[in-house]
Amino acid sequence: MGVAPRHGRAYIAVTSNKQARREVGRHSASGAGGLLARGRILGDEKLKALIEPVVTATGFALVRVAMIGGERAPTLQVMAEDPATGQMTLEQCARLSRALSAMLDEKDPIEAAYRLEVSSPGIDRPLTRLADFDRWVGHVARIDLSEPLPFNGAARKRFQGPLLPTEGDDIRLEAEGLGPIALPFAAIRTAKLLLTDKLIAETAPLDASGADDIIEEEG
Structure with missing residues (x-):
């Protein structure tokens, strides 16, 4: 272990x-x-x-x-x-x-x-539940869709920017180069928070006590 x-x-x-x-x-x-x-x-x-x-x-x-x-x-x-x-x-x-x-x-x-x-x-946690997007409003996330969606005449699958409050089953963010957009939660393949000074400052450190006492083993 x-x-x-x-x-x-x-x-x-x-x-x-x-x-x-x-x-x-x-x-x-x-x-x-x-x-x-x-x-x-x-x-x-x-x-x-x-x-x-x-x-x-x-x-x-x-x-x-x-x-x-x-x-x-x-x-x-x-x-x-x-x-x-x-x-x-x-x-x-x-x-x-x-x-x-x-x-x-x-x-x-x-x-x-x-x-x-x-x-x-x-800290740079995945966002897997709709509630996660509301919980981390204001923090920067990267979102990848299963299939591209059209925005400003171009199909895009990846979006990045600060999260906004959700609306129904849509997640929202201030996407770089696009401004405020809404994406269907069901269309998301992966989403995660990105490390920023704000996120680090607002995330309490994990307890690492006992780390030196646990070794790799088979079980």
Whole structure:
């Protein structure tokens, strides 16, 4: 199990020593960030359905679930936060990691050796829920759409600028070169905050106590 700070993000990583018990050829998991690997691996949305109840029962809020790393280094990344702080301490990451490991061992959704990474969102956090865009109004975000939309006679997929209050199911921002615009939340592929002096000043530092006491191990 390893731990390190990443842009103000606390994380715990556990390497599974489980080997695939059968091979069914190559399978591409559905959903953004899906993993191409041997064996049975659920898509991100199905993994989320297994993981979110455990996160909630442990007292946290789920931010994102993703399979990353490809076939050579598959990693199940679970990003969560303490609703009271919007962050996760190392102790909280470790507690959630233990709860998730127990569930994953029981449900066995990934028939391959993989790494479980439980982390806080960090300062430059992803924006995955509509409420996130209201929570971080005034801060600069970068937004990528699944498909381009026409603005000022040109199709664009990427937008950047300070967030404005949402309207219904649309997120709004003061986009560079465009001014105030609205984008359908359902059209967003990825969105994240960008590091600025304002964001750093308004984000309380994560607790990094105990980092030197946690080492990499298999489990």
